[in-house]
Amino acid sequence: xxxxxxxxxxxxxxxxxxxxxxxxxxxxxxxxxxxxxxxxxxxxxxxxxxxxxxxxxxxxxxxxxxxxxxxxxxxxxxxxxxxxxxxxxxxxxxxxxxxxxxxxxxxxxxxxxxxxxxxxxxxxxxxxxxxxxxxxxxxxxxxxxxxxxxxxxxxxxxxxxxxxxxxxxxxxxxxxxxxxxxxxxxxxxxxxxxxxxxxxxxxxxxxxxxxxxxxxxxxxxxxxxxxxxxxxxxxxxxxxxxxxxxxxxxxxxxxxxxxxxxxxxxxx
Amino acid sequence: xxxxxxxxxxxxxxxxxxxxxxxxxxxxxxxxxxxxxxxxxxxxxxxxxxxxxxxxxxxxxxxxxxxxxxxxxxxxxxxxxxxxxxxxxxxxxxxxxxxxxxxxxxxxxxxxxxxxxxxxxxxxxxxxxxxxxxxxxxxxxxxxxxxxxxxxxxxxxxxxxxxxxxxxxxxxxxxxxxxxxxxxxxxxxxxxxxxxxxxxxxxxxxxxxxxxxxxxxxxxxxxxxxxxxxxxxxxxxxxxxxxxx
Amino acid sequence: xxxxxxxxxxxxxxxxxxxxxxxxxxxxxxxxxxxxxxxxxxxxxxxxxxxxxxxxxxxxxxxxxxxxxxxxxxxxxxxxxxxxxxxxxxxxxxxxxxxxxxxxxxxxxxxxxxxxxxxxxxxxxxxxxxxxxxxxxxxxxxxxxxxxxxxxxxxxxxxxxxxxxxxxxxxxxxxxxxxxxxxxxxxxxxxxxxxxxxxxxxxxxxxxxxxxxxxxxxxxxxxxxxxxxxxxxxxxxxxxxxxxxxxxxxxxxxxxxxxxxxxxxxxxxxxxxxxxxxxxxxxxxxxxxxxxxxxxxxxxxxxxxxxxxxxxxxxxxxxxxxxxxxxxxxxxxxxxxxxxxxxxxxxxxxxxxxxxxxxxxxxxxxxxxxxxxxxxxxxxxxxxxxxxxxxxxxxxxxxxxxxxxxxxxxxxxxxxxxxxxxxxxxxxxxxxxxxxxxxxxxxxxxxxxxxxxxxxxxxxxxx
Numbered sequence: 001x002x003x004x005x006x007x008x009x010x011x012x013x014x015x016x017x018x019x020x021x022x023x024x025x026x027x028x029x030x031x032x033x034x035x036x037x038x039x040x041x042x043x044x045x046x047x048x049x050x051x052x053x054x055x056x057x058x059x060x061x062x063x064x065x066x067x068x069x070x071x072x073x074x075x076x077x078x079x080x081x082x083x084x085x086x087x088x089x090x091x092x093x094x095x096x097x098x099x100x101x102x103x104x105x106x107x108x109x110x111x112x113x114x115x116x117x118x119x120x121x122x123x124x125x126x127x128x129x130x131x132x133x134x135x136x137x138x139x140x141x142x143x144x145x146x147x148x149x150x151x152x153x154x155x156x157x158x159x160x161x162x163x164x165x166x167x168x169x170x171x172x173x174x175x176x177x178x179x180x181x182x183x184x185x186x187x188x189x190x191x192x193x194x195x196x197x198x199x200x201x202x203x204x205x206x207x208x209x210x211x212x213x214x215x216x217x218x219x220x221x222x223x224x225x226x227x228x229x230x231x232x233x234x235x236x237x238x239x240x241x242x243x244x245x246x247x248x249x250x251x252x253x254x255x256x257x258x259x260x261x262x263x264x265x266x267x268x
Numbered sequence: 269x270x271x272x273x274x275x276x277x278x279x280x281x282x283x284x285x286x287x288x289x290x291x292x293x294x295x296x297x298x299x300x301x302x303x304x305x306x307x308x309x310x311x312x313x314x315x316x317x318x319x320x321x322x323x324x325x326x327x328x329x330x331x332x333x334x335x336x337x338x339x340x341x342x343x344x345x346x347x348x349x350x351x352x353x354x355x356x357x358x359x360x361x362x363x364x365x366x367x368x369x370x371x372x373x374x375x376x377x378x379x380x381x382x383x384x385x386x387x388x389x390x391x392x393x394x395x396x397x398x399x400x401x402x403x404x405x406x407x408x409x410x411x412x413x414x415x416x417x418x419x420x421x422x423x424x425x426x427x428x429x430x431x432x433x434x435x436x437x438x439x440x441x442x443x444x445x446x447x448x449x450x451x452x453x454x455x456x457x458x459x460x461x462x463x464x465x466x467x468x469x470x471x472x473x474x475x476x477x478x479x480x481x482x483x484x485x486x487x488x489x490x491x492x493x494x495x496x497x498x499x500x501x502x503x504x505x506x507x508x509x510x511x512x513x
Numbered sequence: 514x515x516x517x518x519x520x521x522x523x524x525x526x527x528x529x530x531x532x533x534x535x536x537x538x539x540x541x542x543x544x545x546x547x548x549x550x551x552x553x554x555x556x557x558x559x560x561x562x563x564x565x566x567x568x569x570x571x572x573x574x575x576x577x578x579x580x581x582x583x584x585x586x587x588x589x590x591x592x593x594x595x596x597x598x599x600x601x602x603x604x605x606x607x608x609x610x611x612x613x614x615x616x617x618x619x620x621x622x623x624x625x626x627x628x629x630x631x632x633x634x635x636x637x638x639x640x641x642x643x644x645x646x647x648x649x650x651x652x653x654x655x656x657x658x659x660x661x662x663x664x665x666x667x668x669x670x671x672x673x674x675x676x677x678x679x680x681x682x683x684x685x686x687x688x689x690x691x692x693x694x695x696x697x698x699x700x701x702x703x704x705x706x707x708x709x710x711x712x713x714x715x716x717x718x719x720x721x722x723x724x725x726x727x728x729x730x731x732x733x734x735x736x737x738x739x740x741x742x743x744x745x746x747x748x749x750x751x752x753x754x755x756x757x758x759x760x761x762x763x764x765x766x767x768x769x770x771x772x773x774x775x776x777x778x779x780x781x782x783x784x785x786x787x788x789x790x791x792x793x794x795x796x797x798x799x800x801x802x803x804x805x806x807x808x809x810x811x812x813x814x815x816x817x818x819x820x821x822x823x824x825x826x827x828x829x830x831x832x833x834x835x836x837x838x839x840x841x842x843x844x845x846x847x848x849x850x851x852x853x854x855x856x857x858x859x860x861x862x863x864x865x866x867x868x869x870x871x872x873x874x875x876x877x878x879x880x881x882x883x884x885x886x887x888x889x890x891x892x893x894x895x896x897x898x899x900x901x902x903x904x905x906x907x908x909x910x911x912x913x914x915x916x917x918x919x920x921x922x923x924x925x926x927x928x929x930x931x932x933x934x935x936x937x938x939x940x941x942x943x944x945x946x947x948x949x950x951x952x953x954x955x956x957x958x959x960x961x962x963x964x965x966x967x968x969x970x971x972x973x974x975x976x
Contacts, residue, residue, distance in 0.1 A: 004607030005572070005591055044338075044364060050294045051506045053371070072401045077465045080403055081457040084410035088418045089450065096422075096445055113450075133411050138326055139379025140372060194368035195334035197326075202333025210341040210356075218337075237446075244447045244849065245454065246885035251533055252458055254578065389628045402640075409626035413670070421844070427822050428845035431837055432858060432901065447847035451887060456621070462573040463622045465605035466614070467684075468640030475642050478635035478649070479628075 018070040025066030029146050029184070032059040036187045040216060044194045053192045057143045060188055064145030068128040071121045078252065079118045086110030087130045097237070106230060111148065112155040112174075112238040116164060119255040120156025127152035143192055147185035151177060155235065156255075164239055165263030174235025178228030185227075186220040201226065275483045276391040277398070281494035283378045285501060290374050292502035299370040306377045315384040322380050323373070331369040338365040388412055393479040402470040422449055521546035522692050522723040523570060523612060527584035530569060533576075539565050542746045543584075547692060552714070552724045554731050556750065557742035559920040560890025563727035564617065566742065567694040570725070571614035572603040588612065589691070606640070613690035617697045617891075619681035623669055630672075631656075631665040634684050655683050658720075659713055673808060675706025682713050692723045699732060701917050703946045707733065729920045730754040757949050758925050760932065762801065762956055769797040772909050772940045773819055773835070777828035780811070780818045787826065788814040794942075794959060796909065801931060801941040803951045806961030812944040813840065815961070816911045819942065836907025840914045842898025843887075851889070852882040855900045865904060872904050875933075876926050891918040896926060903930065910934050912943035916950045928954060 032055075041052045075083075089110035097106050111130060115123025127148030135142040158164075158173035189196050194215070196202050201222055208218035242250060243265060250256050290302050310316040339361040347359035388409075396405035422445070429444045527543040539562050547553055557563045568574040575582040575595065582595040589611050593601055616622055627633040631652055638648045656662045661683055664672070669680060678698065685693060698714070699707050711733065714724060731739055731754055739750040773796040781787035789811035796802050804812045817823045818830060820837035839845070848854040855873065859866045873879045876896045881889055886897050895918050902910070915927055931941050931954055945951050951958060 004604045005588065005593065005611070007602040007604045044368060050292050050371075051502070051510070054288060054291055054502050069401070072403045075403060076461075077469065078458065078461040080406060080470070081410075081461045081464060082454070083407055084414045085418075085453045085457045087411045088415045089453065091415065092418055092422055092449065093446055097442065129407055129411070133408060135379065136383045137322070137380070139375050140326060140330065142379075193330065193334070193372055194364075195330065195337045197333065198329050199332045199336070202329075202336040205333070206336040206341040209337055215337070241446065241450045244847065245451065246887040247534065248532070248885075248888055249451075249455060249458055252576075252579070257533075257579070392626070396639075406624075406626060413626055417670070424839075424841065425844045427817070428839055428842070430822060431820060431839070432845065444847060448844055451847065452843055455887060459616065459618075459621050460625075462568070462571075462605065463614070463616060464624065466571065466573070466609040467622075467624065467637045468606035468609070469624075469636075471640040471642065473642050476639050476645055476648065478632045478639060478645065478652070480645070 014073055018074055021066045021070035025063045025070065028059055028066065029063035032056065032063070033184055033187060036191060037216070040214060041191065044191075044215075049191075056187055056191045060143040060146045064128045064131070064149050067124055067146075067149050068132075071125040075118075075122055075125065076254070079114070079122045082114060082118060083122070083126050083129060086114045086126055087133065089113070090130055093237075106234050106237070108148065108151050108231075109234050109238050109241070111152045112234055113242060115152045115155025115157075116159045116238060116242050116261065117250065117253045117256060118156075120153045120160065122255075123152025123154075123156040124149040125152070140193065140197060143188045144185055147181050147188075150181050150184060151231065154180065155238070158235070159255075159261045160259045162261075162263065163235075164242065164261050165265070167236075167239065167243075170239035171232040171236040174232035175228045177235070178231030179224060181231065182223030182227030183220055186216060186223050189223075190216045190219040196222065273482050274385075275481055275487050275491070276386045276394045278487045278491050278494075279382050279385055281491045281498070283382045285494040285497035287375050287378050288498045289501035289505065291371055292505040294367065294371070296367065296370060299374050302374055303377050306381045310381055310384065313385060318384060319377065319380055323377050326376050327369070327373050330372050331365070334365045334368045334372075335362075338362075338368065389479065390481055393477050394481045396475065396477050397481060402475055406469065418449070418453060421452065425449055425452075520548065521587070522549040522551075523547050524587045525570060525584070526586075527569070527582070529584070530565065530575065530582045531580060532565075533579040538745060540569075540745050545740075545747060547723050547725055548737075549691075549723055550718060550721055551737045552718060552726065552734070553738045553740065554726045554728060554734055554736040555740050555742050555747070556728060556731060556754075558729065558890075558922060559892030559918070561742045562745055563742055564696055567614055567696050567725070567727050570692070570694050571612050572605065572608035573614065575600050577602050609637075609688055610690055612692045612694065613685040613688055615678075615681055615685055615693065615695045615698060617700070619674075619678040622681040622684065623677070625670070627669060629665065630661070630667050630669050630680050633669045633680060634665075634687055637684065637688055651687060655687050659683050659686065659716055673706070675702050675709065678702070678706070678710060679713060682710070682717075686717060686720075686722075690722070692725065693717065694725045694727065696727045697729070698726060699728065699734075701914075701946065704948075755921060757953065758921075758928055760928050760953055762954070763799075765797055765800045765956060769799050769938075771795050771797050771831070772833050773942060774831045775815070775818075775825075775828070776830075778818070778825050778830050779827040780814050780823055780825060782823060789961075791828075796940045796942055798938045798940055799935050801935060801954055801956050802943075803955035803958040804942065804944045804961060805951065805958050810962035812961055813913055816913050816942065816944065819909070819911055832909060834908035835911055836902040836905055836909070837911040838899050838902050838913060838915055840917070842895055845898065845901065846886045846894070849885055850883050851878055851886055851897050851900075854886055854897060855904055857901070859904065865906065868904055868906070872900050875930065876900050876903075877922070892920045892923040895919055896923060899927070899930065907934075908939050910939060910941045912941065912945075914944055914946065916945055916947045924950065 036056065041049070087110055090107050093109045094107045111123060111126045114126040127150070128145050131141055131145035131148045154177035158177070163169045163173040196205060196219070204222045204225065205218045208221050209215065213221065250262060256262060286302060290299055307316060307319065310319040339357055340355055348356060349359060350357040392405050392409040395408060396402065425445060425448045524546040525543065527540060529538040530540040531538045543566070555563055555566065565574060569582070574580055577600040580600070581597040582600065583597060585592055585594045595601070623633055624636050627636060634652045634655060635648050638651060643651070656665055659679070661679060664676060664680060669677070672680060698710055702710060718724060726734060726736070741748045741750045775792050775794045778792045779787050780789040780792060792815065794815070804815060806812055814823060816837055818825055819832045820835050821832070846854055848857060851873070852869070856866060856869050859869070870879070873882055876899060878893065878896060878900060881893060886894055889897065910931070916924060919927060934941055
């Protein structure tokens, strides 16, 4: 019997299934968001409020899991060994930055690095997985999985279109991503939990509320105050870390070579 | 551990059902009863201390935030308890914050109790034996076991840099600590990949596990019931309210 | 892809192999046939391309779309051709049933996600979908054949380096590959672990396995064939290993000043328990002292305490101007070039800065000053870490397992460095598993262990 030494080219069936799941996930996420923004449900704890809370929770989580299911079977092994490292780095680097600088909530440096090195699909998967695993220790992060997926996805997209070829482009891309992620995640904080996870952010939302804003717009404004800055810094730090890698390591990623992610830096 | 004879998915499914129906019901004494129930279970499994500490670390800041948003800066409610400048505390606002706090607390306490009851290796084995893609089990396991390893590595890096005796600003200090960590761990990940592939990962056909996860037809029925309850319970509770509205 | 009858278990005809963006071929003009059941050793210095050769045989290189290779491989009656235009996509699992590779660091072969050694051994079988009873049977048989039954229930992450290598070898053996490529299987092992790994290799050969060992020296192995890998190509070996470098140590002046002194010292981490109690040691100027003892006797602890990383909780510790090379020196490398790494933290016009080119020259690193430290071979990377210590001109040089990963040339450089320190009235204190190095360089050896507290030397966070 002859052993299997050479791979047979695989069919496109996987890919089609992946596209379908991605589409359903994206439609679910955007549909839920638009529904919440247009109807602006009032009353947080009567029957209507509980229904909205559960529906938002379920829709955001389901969207994230669909995106994960779409991407996971296609990831190469080199990305699979990278993701756990990135998730551990999310936590460790976040703590490290917090210990030497102002205590910011930088919990996505690793996710962004995966986006930069392995592309937007891998980045999105990293975001969702990180949230799922982190939810074992902090269950309230579960519905934010979709936002985390978006961070990784946008990081990969930015890298693909050259955001790492110049140092100053990375924080700009981060700023933009922060706006998108902040806006998309705001309904979770507003309608599922009726507030934020920290005292400082809670005070900011309370200030907007006392100026007459609705809950969703107050939470969104608070997110727009903190998220873009946070993501700009995260993108910048992740870019600097990627620059520090030896060319042989960063050049080992298909995505980096194909889209010339590092531009001139990669050829040194 | 108390959970050792239970399939990890059974625990998770029951928890999901309880959280979903409790949230939908939104009645304070049911929520309080669920939290008390979780505490009793934790006491029996000898992990009550951990449960309380971990839960409080999440619930307290979240509840403070809810208090600030709904009670201190209340925009509605007639029974004003205190009004001083921008601060307006109303009874309705306090009630609203308390209800939201309870909702969060149920999720947090039940979720963390699951984490404490489930053995991580059993959870990974259960994921591997389920219909989930083979990559999922590896990623969950690798992340859980890598974190303490990398934390140890970070400690070693801290020592190594201390030896250099460099008096540097915050940016240099950050660079000294983070770059070796990232370089080393990414290099490690890159080296591991071909060996993992050589060991047949990810499996393309059917896969098996050395480890067995305790399960029974009874548990399986409980799981199906719990999943049905998670999906239909809230509907059953909320439909009459919506009809009324 | 044609079929042809060959006698070799695997045969490689390689015109050239080049890494992705490298300017030159890493390997060229190689013709290698491994007769079934034979033991072949490929010798070469660190960075000569041994690992590259092993990975080509194991089907892990060239990576499609990156590296280029011209030549062909014959394996299991199949001929696989490589051209720069076309690199075949390898089925890694299928290939591994023919050729398995044990990486230099055995931990890289282990999945790292299993609770017990038994589960780790079963990992490949699980992925292949082998039914559970069959799997248990095969794992037990391997454990019995290789005397590993006592390790089956242990946590793979808590094994010693030698045990980890045995487990990785057993995990490879589960695959029943016809050919095994072992990358530095004996490096960094003490005498006991070396004997166990050698015994393991014997058992593998008795099962009919063809072995290829990649190593710096033949050492204690008894191979059928030895080949030297030099300048990217294989040569028939002229004979045995080069003689181990010998240094002549003069005697120490008895009234030389004491540079490092432990008196009745109790060493440990400020929070944890003591690792070493009642420790006595003094090192005079011009003296080179070796520390020996089993794992966990506290050798690293002594060096860390001397360098000021640990507290001396009672007794006294006097140390002047120390510099420590850690066991895992890559922990401190972070710059993009060797030159910047070594110059880091030195003031631009300072006197120490002037020494940098000289130190690089002394360690043979002048040619790679502009390379990324991580792209250097392991031996040179270790020397870069040594350079970062030397450039600060320490009076007392502390070395934790300095010979690990060093090839022959690296060891010669290290011996020269030690000579240099002693000549200018400095002192050296080191730990080492390699008794030949110990004999070659130490004036005297202090043995640790015996009545000290047991347990592994570890920090509170890694425990």
